[in-house]
Amino acid sequence: MRIVSISGTIDSGKTTAIKELITILGAQGKRSAVIVNEDGEETYDDDFISSQQISVEHLRGG
Amino acid sequence: MIVTKELRNVTKMGLRDIQYDIGPFITLIDGPSFSFNWEERPKLLVGQMRDVDRVVIGRSDLIDAKELEHIRETLTPYGIGTQSSPPLSGISASTKFSSCEKNKKKISKALNVAGNNLLLLSNQNSSSINELAQQILSMDQKI
Numbered sequence: 150m151r152i153v154s155i156s157g158t159i160d161s162g163k164t165t166a167i168k169e170l171i172t173i174l175g176a177q178g179k180r181s182a183v184i185v186n187e188d189g190e191e192t193y194d195d196d197f198i199s200s201q202q203i204s205v206e207h208l209r210g211g
Numbered sequence: 212m213i214v215t216k217e218l219r220n221v222t223k224m225g226l227r228d229i230q231y232d233i234g235p236f237i238t239l240i241d242g243p244s245f246s247f248n249w250e251e252r253p254k255l256l257v258g259q260m261r262d263v264d265r266v267v268i269g270r271s272d273l274i275d276a277k278e279l280e281h282i283r284e285t286l287t288p289y290g291i292g293t294q295s296s297p298p299l300s301g302i303s304a305s306t307k308f309s310s311c312e313k314n315k316k317k318i319s320k321a322l323n324v325a326g327n328n329l330l331l332l333s334n335q336n337s338s339s340i341n342e343l344a345q346q347i348l349s350m351d352q353k354i
Binding site: 150151152153154155156157158160161162163165166169170173174177179206 | 217230232233235237239240255256267270340341343347
């Protein structure tokens, strides 16, 4: 299992970049899970979660 | 190490021995608002960029060449985007949780992948995110 940390200020494009990475890595046969510490304008919608077969967990107090 | 509720759930599932690799650490910076953020909160940006493996400038298609050069000049003193960029690194670790919720980390090896540590990301050009993904995948191949 590999843990990749992606950080940045709000609306810096973290979720967009993570979704792109998940898509690319998923095409290479890699499964992903996301731990979210902040909710911004871009979200992990249900369609994306089901199509990529990922798990998304939200930390409290982020 | 603080054992959180999520980790307690993992140990309850019987997954007491977890092996994982940590890295890379990536920081995203919004390109169009970089100058404003640098003027308003320089310490925050420096703190976010310190010791990371890659700095990614997002929405780079919305900034002109002059602003991009300004960003490069601002970040160069911090070792970002320099010629001698550090390799993409990570650590491999295993964590065992005892019944007393103490843990022992064993760093087994360091993984290094060469690459530029400043990437430009835009909607029009996905080459940087592809490069980042390939660098992450190549780290796994070195295990």
